[in-house]
Amino acid sequence: MIWFELLEGFRIAAQQIAANRTRSILTTLGVVIGIVAVTLMGTAIRGVDIGFDRSMAGFGDDVLYVEQFPWTSSDDFWQFRNRPDIKLSFVDRLNQLIEDNPSSSLELAVAAPASIQTVTYGKREISNVYTTGTTYQYAYLSGTDCDKGRFINEAESRGGRNVCVVGRDVADGLFGAEDPMDKVIRVRDQEYQVIGVFAKQGSFLGIFSWDAQVVIPLNSYTKYFKSNQENASIRVKVKDKTRIAEAKEELRGDFRRVRGLLAEQEDNFAINEQKLLRASIEPVKMGLAIAGLFITGLALFVGAIGIMNITFVSVKERTREIGTRKALGARRRTILIQFLIEAVSICLIGGAVGLVLAFGLFALVGVIFPNFPMQFSPILVVTALFISVVTGIISGFAPAWQAARLNPVEALRYE
Amino acid sequence: MKSWEIVKMAWKSLGANKLRSALTTSGITIGIFSIISVMTTISALQTSIETGLSFLGSNTFQFSKYPNGIKVWGDEKYRNRRKIDYQTYLDFARIMGDEAQVICPKVWDNSTQAVFENRKTNPNIELCGSNQGFLAANNFRIGDGRNLSPEDVVFSRSVCLIGRQLVERLFPQGQAVGHVIKLNAKNYEVIGTLAEKGSSFGGNDDNIVLIPITKFFENYGSRERSLNIAIEAKNQFVYQRTMGIAIGAFRVARGLRPEDANDFEIYSNDSLAGVFRSIATTVRVGAFVISAIALVAAGVGIMNIMLVSVTERTKEIGIRKSLGARRRDIRMQFLLEALFLSLLGSAGGIVLGVFAGNGLAAWLQAALVFPWDWAIAGVLVCSAIGIGFGLYPAHKAAGLDPIEALRYE
Numbered sequence: 001m002i003w004f005e006l007l008e009g010f011r012i013a014a015q016q017i018a019a020n021r022t023r024s025i026l027t028t029l030g031v032v033i034g035i036v037a038v039t040l041m042g043t044a045i046r047g048v049d050i051g052f053d054r055s056m057a058g059f060g061d062d063v064l065y066v067e068q069f070p071w072t073s074s075d076d077f078w079q080f081r082n083r084p085d086i087k088l089s090f091v092d093r094l095n096q097l098i099e100d101n102p103s104s105s106l107e108l109a110v111a112a113p114a115s116i117q118t119v120t121y122g123k124r125e126i127s128n129v130y131t132t133g134t135t136y137q138y139a140y141l142s143g144t145d146c147d148k149g150r151f152i153n154e155a156e157s158r159g160g161r162n163v164c165v166v167g168r169d170v171a172d173g174l175f176g177a178e179d180p181m182d183k184v185i186r187v188r189d190q191e192y193q194v195i196g197v198f199a200k201q202g203s204f205l206g207i208f209s210w211d212a213q214v215v216i217p218l219n220s221y222t223k224y225f226k227s228n229q230e231n232a233s234i235r236v237k238v239k240d241k242t243r244i245a246e247a248k249e250e251l252r253g254d255f256r257r258v259r260g261l262l263a264e265q266e267d268n269f270a271i272n273e274q275k276l277l278r279a280s281i282e283p284v285k286m287g288l289a290i291a292g293l294f295i296t297g298l299a300l301f302v303g304a305i306g307i308m309n310i311t312f313v314s315v316k317e318r319t320r321e322i323g324t325r326k327a328l329g330a331r332r333r334t335i336l337i338q339f340l341i342e343a344v345s346i347c348l349i350g351g352a353v354g355l356v357l358a359f360g361l362f363a364l365v366g367v368i369f370p371n372f373p374m375q376f377s378p379i380l381v382v383t384a385l386f387i388s389v390v391t392g393i394i395s396g397f398a399p400a401w402q403a404a405r406l407n408p409v410e411a412l413r414y415e
Numbered sequence: 416m417k418s419w420e421i422v423k424m425a426w427k428s429l430g431a432n433k434l435r436s437a438l439t440t441s442g443i444t445i446g447i448f449s450i451i452s453v454m455t456t457i458s459a460l461q462t463s464i465e466t467g468l469s470f471l472g473s474n475t476f477q478f479s480k481y482p483n484g485i486k487v488w489g490d491e492k493y494r495n496r497r498k499i500d501y502q503t504y505l506d507f508a509r510i511m512g513d514e515a516q517v518i519c520p521k522v523w524d525n526s527t528q529a530v531f532e533n534r535k536t537n538p539n540i541e542l543c544g545s546n547q548g549f550l551a552a553n554n555f556r557i558g559d560g561r562n563l564s565p566e567d568v569v570f571s572r573s574v575c576l577i578g579r580q581l582v583e584r585l586f587p588q589g590q591a592v593g594h595v596i597k598l599n600a601k602n603y604e605v606i607g608t609l610a611e612k613g614s615s616f617g618g619n620d621d622n623i624v625l626i627p628i629t630k631f632f633e634n635y636g637s638r639e640r641s642l643n644i645a646i647e648a649k650n651q652f653v654y655q656r657t658m659g660i661a662i663g664a665f666r667v668a669r670g671l672r673p674e675d676a677n678d679f680e681i682y683s684n685d686s687l688a689g690v691f692r693s694i695a696t697t698v699r700v701g702a703f704v705i706s707a708i709a710l711v712a713a714g715v716g717i718m719n720i721m722l723v724s725v726t727e728r729t730k731e732i733g734i735r736k737s738l739g740a741r742r743r744d745i746r747m748q749f750l751l752e753a754l755f756l757s758l759l760g761s762a763g764g765i766v767l768g769v770f771a772g773n774g775l776a777a778w779l780q781a782a783l784v785f786p787w788d789w790a791i792a793g794v795l796v797c798s799a800i801g802i803g804f805g806l807y808p809a810h811k812a813a814g815l816d817p818i819e820a821l822r823y824e
Contacts, residue, residue, distance in 0.1 A: 023719060023723065026715055026719040027719060029715050030712045030715045030716055030719075033711055034708075037709075292705070295449055295453060296705060299708040299711075301445055301709070302445050302712040302716065303712050305442045305445070305716065306712070306716035306719060308438060309435060309720060310720075312435065313720075313723050
């Protein structure tokens with residue numbers, strides 16, 4: 001019986017929509033505008049998310065950083081400043097501890113002290129280059145894909161040879177159109193041979209660019225740039241990134257042992273992870289996303305009001321028809337479903353057209369502004385259609401209810 | 416037919432279908448609400464940011480070696496300029512005479528640490544060597560105690576004024592004036608405190624210490640230190656004139672020949688705020704376009720409802736036409752209906768939008784504003800939408816053939 005009612009409802013809806021063509025098109029247009037706005041905003045928000053994730057990728061989502069200062073709070077400088085140095089020799093102890101524990105959730109610790117240096121080649125000079133000294137094992141825990149050449153190998157790492165891998169921007173800035181491979185550059189006052197150029201990694205919120213870095217062997221770094229010891233950072237790779245909290249706890253215990261801290265002493269080091277940075281940006285991102293969706297959602301809301309309005313008109317116009325149907329035995333439910341189906345159909349058509357339009361615009365934007373972060377996804381399609389159905393039901397309900405409650409006698413008498 | 420009659424008729428027919436009119440109007444209300452609330456929020460934020468950016472006092476401009484007081488890394492053009500030294504300032508001040516209200520030399524060190532008894536601060540205090548004009552030229556007020564005096568500068572006395580944050584950190588009990596604090600291992604007597612200013616872009620204005628510039632050089636050396644010189648004009652009418660004279664005087668003090676370009680930067684609050692303003696304008700345009708989408712949807716709604724209304728009242732139109740109403744009258748009647756719908760909606764939207772926008776701004780602790788310009792723009796846009804989307808239905812109504820219309824069932 002319900003199937004029959006549904007079928008009948010669809011048939012009447014299709015007839016009605018076709019009968020009042022201008023009206024249906026305009027009503028649908030309202031929904032289309034709303035859906036296009038919401039969908040495009042959705043793609044933009046997702047795009048920003050992905051761009052943000054990409055810029056975070058440089059930190060690695062399975063890497064913990066043991067450092068003197070926590071990344072987020074800089075409130076009480078003195079408390080952190082007077083902590084003992086993070087010595088590079090701790091790395092070996094730490095690796096020993098990790099090895100000794102067969103069920104360790106940590107994999108490998110690598111030293112990566114860094115400092116800001118000026119890099120020159122011939123007459124060209126780039127200041128503010130993030131210079132990291134590390135071993136060949138760095139490749140295990142950080143992206144070291146190279147556009148050209150290769151990363152530091154084990155022999156160079158152990159021997160502390162003066163070779164370097166440079167970031168994309170450094171290579172472009174120093175060499176321009178020249179081939180950077182095997183050229184000798186100066187990092188502060190030492191000469192290094194370029195053995196590789198990193199693939200482009202992008203910047204972190206425009207504050208810090210992974211492409212403006214130089215990586216040299218640790219042994220060479222400690223020889224020439226040792227005065228920057230206090231910036232030492234030990235990076236530890238976690239085996240399973242879903243259990244990072246556990247790994248952090250283990251690392252904390254291990255490092256306390258390395259440091260020889262007594263049970264009652266507080267930690268005198270900080271364990272950082274990219275999640276901390278992420279958490280500090282999250283509220284801003286959320287705020288923007290909510291504001292954007294809210295504003296575009298208003299357009300959809302206006303479209304819904306339009307549907308409600310037109311359905312009210314439709315109910316009024318067809319009062320006699322409703323009266324006749326009721327007199328012939330149609331139940332309230334039948335009438336309710338009939339008008340709801342009308343409203344939902346309009347919304348679904350609007351949603352489908354809106355999606356197609358949004359996809360077209362999305363493709364257009366992609367062509368005109370290739371850098372604009374946008375991302376279209378199947379989830380978005382499902383969400384948009386779902387929203388259309390919900391919009392239709394909500395906006396159609398009040399008029400449909402009014403129609404369903406009509407008294408057949410009154411309705412038949414209506415002029 | 417009198418036009419007043421048409422207006423009344425249009426108004427009445429809106430009242431006849433209350434629910435329908437209310438729904439149509441609410442579409443416009445939401446559209447306008449969206450525009451006004453977004454614009455109010457942006458204006459409020461912009462006002463508070465600009466207030467924060469104006470770190471110079473009114474009618475004040477500044478000379479410096481680097482643009483905007485921020486060092487540009489690796490830019491040879493600025494780095495290789497001669498520094499502005501104290502002697503240049505003295506020469507400049509002598510040439511200027513009493514042409515300016517205040518001439519204030521400033522030299523900064525932003526890694527200072529302050530110590531009082533067993534309490535110490537983070538080593539990130541902005542230590543400024545300046546003269547008595549500092550407060551006026553940089554928009555500071557005295558909280559407690561007194562300002563630097565010309566004698567403090569001439570005799571390079573070991574005195575200082577400290578910002579709010581330092582008072583809280585070093586003197587939790589309050590009373591700071593009269594105590595002796597150590598700044599980078601040198602003793603200074605606190606003669607006053609600065610009133611709270613709040614943080615702004617480019618630093619925290621409450622984490623600051625002011626000492627006589629002569630003492631600054633004496634204690635921390637003058638090598639490699641380039642001065643910023645802030646000049647306050649006597650009033651806004653002579654501001655441009657003062658700036659012209661000051662540039663000339665400064666060129667003389669720097670010993671530039673007529674053909675040389677200025678080897679220093681000139682900036683004012685306006686030049687700083689201008690950079691921000693251009694960003695804000697882009698954001699505004701984007702926000703306007705996005706929030707106006709709802710308005711377009713509402714316009715489509717008006718058109719739809721007007722078309723329904725024309726169809727329903729075909730008979731009425733036929734009667735009016737056969738009684739002598741001209742096309743123009745009919746068109747005017749329906750256009751006015753559409754216009755009323757959108758104007759009613761916009762009034763509601765403006766009220767709602769101002770409340771919501773200011774609520775949000777208050778929550779974000781920004782200044783409250785009423786965006787007159789956007790409210791007016793909203794009303795204009797709405798009228799345009801009412802007329803634009805009402806045009807087709809009105810035209811359709813006006814074009815009806817009276818005989819056909821009368822026969823319409």
